[in-house]
Amino acid sequence: MSSALPWIIKYRPRTIEDVVNQEDAKNAFLNWLENWGKPGQKKAVLLHGPAGCGKTSLVEAVARSKGYQLFEMNASDFRRKSDIESIAKIAAQTSGLTGKRKIILLDEVDGINARADEGGIEAIIELINVSKNPIVMTANNPYSKNLLPLRQNVLEIPMKRLSETHVVTALKKICGAEKIECSDEALREIAKRSEGDLRSAINDLQAIAETYGKVTLELVKSLATYRDRQYAPYEALQRLFNAKYVFQAKDALTSTDLDYDELFLWLNEHIPTYYEDPEEVARAYEALSRADVYYGRIKSRGQWDLLSYMYDMMGPGVAFARKVYKYRFKPFKAPSRKKQLSETKRSREVREALAEHLASRLLTSKATVKAEVIPYLQVIFKYNPRYAARIAKGYSLSEEHINWLAGSKSLEVIGYLKKGEKARERGRGG
Ligand SMILES: Nc1ncnc2c1ncn2[C@@H]1O[C@H](COP(=O)(O)OP(=O)(O)OP(=O)(O)O)[C@@H](O)[C@H]1O
The missing domain is CATH 3.40.50.300 (P-loop containing nucleotide triphosphate hydrolases)
Incomplete structure (x- = not known):
């Protein structure tokens, strides 16, 4: 099996008889x-x-x-x-x-x-x-x-919409030619979901076959191929880069479970996977960087009305960086930085929660807390656990917040915090 040639090209009808239904x-x-x-x-x-x-x-x-x-x-x-x-x-x-x-x-x-x-x-x-x-x-x-x-x-x-039977027959032929194990029920499911679109059915077949080496009902179901479905990230990228219209590129972006950070990573990694012409690569990165500027403003100033511009740049901006349209089937693998990002994801979440918590106490923005408060707290929590414990008490910080701020010193901070609580209890008791 080779992914070099999209099957919709490889198995294009050659004779008039090959065009069915x-x-x-x-x-x-x-x-x-x-x-x-x-x-x-x-x-x-x-x-x-x-x-x-x-x-x-x-x-x-x-x-x-x-x-x-x-x-x-x-x-x-x-x-x-x-x-x-x-x-x-x-x-x-x-x-x-x-x-x-x-x-x-x-x-x-x-x-x-x-x-x-x-x-x-x-x-x-x-x-x-x-x-x-x-x-x-x-x-x-x-x-x-x-x-x-x-x-x-x-x-x-x-011209008519193709029937399910015709789609199944066409898919079966391809399975035979490619010598891949395809169950009948899996092919029927792909056909049903394609809604008579043989191109999308063949693309789905190739995506599953090349990823898993076989085509079973379970795999087809796990891919969810309905129009309003959520796509696996690599499918969404396939759709985005090969979109023929602006709306298709936008739909592709919103059809995955990826969050914004992950979308940036996937696109950043795969612009050079899809584009071969350096000028197209440059244009696609230019669009992605503009999307990133909007994203930065959304995050720092809470300007969510900029979201649609961010999407325009990330979706159509990246997809229409091409000079000519040509369908290309490319292997879009999970980005290497994604793993690293998912490992640090929890840490980023705690930082966000801490910033939100402090912002409401200090009556200031999260951005100010992140830029002007958290860095000082990190120093205090690492070098002065006793004082850190008082801050933690004063601002009702959770253990997770303390761990994040103090790192290896967190046990000491928590120790002082508990000591302080006991002393207060004794004071109340006496
Ligand atoms: N009636 C058919 N008989 C045989 N193969 C078909 C038929 N319809 C579609 N296909 C397959 O699907 C692929 C896409 O078909 P084609 O490009 O002709 O569709 P289209 O109707 O022109 O679609 P679009 O309107 O999206 O351009 C072809 O490569 C071919 O493999």
Whole structure:
């Protein structure tokens, strides 16, 4: 088993027959392609259907089988009018260097945002008018308002959500090819949770198989794959770095149990795991450091309204540091510093609790206590246990607070504290 190649690429349908459960769409598409250029025929099609049902795969398989050269572009490559104009040059030529006919594929046109991508949709309509080659577009949601003007210019071909049975069959084939032990009930569970999205089902299968070497129902259940579920940290990172849209990157962040400190550690460790281009690495770290600045302000000044900016920088900021979108399956292991951090976690918690306790007594902020009170207390507790015991009594410090402040001297401080209590009791008794 190798993690170098994502299985969704390795097992992409190669022939038209490999694209399953989409007979109507296949026929409509092939029929349109055969009659392209004839009077009364639309020059472009819009293949639409849920994520991972085979829209892109169908176009690729048809191009390969019917000898077309495919020019494939993702929404992020043709946002602006000027991007489309460069595609138009290709579209205007009847045949390429190879002499092959061409298909222009514009993937995920619903990713174009009417306001942000000035003139994008109008430029596509213009492209359709001038093109001497078939144009294919894909979208998850053809009813998006932005696409309204486009829809009048295209033939719409709907594609179905894949059935559970089809997803199971596809997964079984992969298990066989990869020679991994997969139980039927585990594959059914992955299929059920994928909600007809074969891409996400294959990704889940690969994640489990490569981590555990086998796929059982128990493992699938432990991964919890529902849309509103909590993801294991490595899955959440997989989703974050491979997010296609801003909302997906944000969702990925909030879909784990990791606290903010841990999220920073995971991202800090894995930016270079995912990105290979140094410029992308630099851009991702720049975004993460901005998130850290917001986080610092949230912690020191309690400005929780900055949280959404922190998330924007940590999620979309890191994910969209890339120059071009490319799905990459990477092993995101627990960061080495995480272990160290979890060991010191209890200590950090005690410090926080102590700061809070003293802040309410001294009528000042936690930040001031941490910066201006605790360091002095640490010195006093280590060098003057008798006086420390009086402070502990005066501020009602717990044993845990004393241990934290006094370290190896804590027994002495506690000793003085108890002596003091006994003396007071005797005083009251006498
Ligand atoms: N109908 C199908 N037949 C065979 N394989 C499929 C089918 N649908 C999806 N797959 C598998 O899922 C992967 C993703 O499919 P594809 O990229 O074609 O989906 P899509 O519908 O274009 O999704 P999106 O809208 O998210 O881009 C493919 O690599 C392929 O392995």
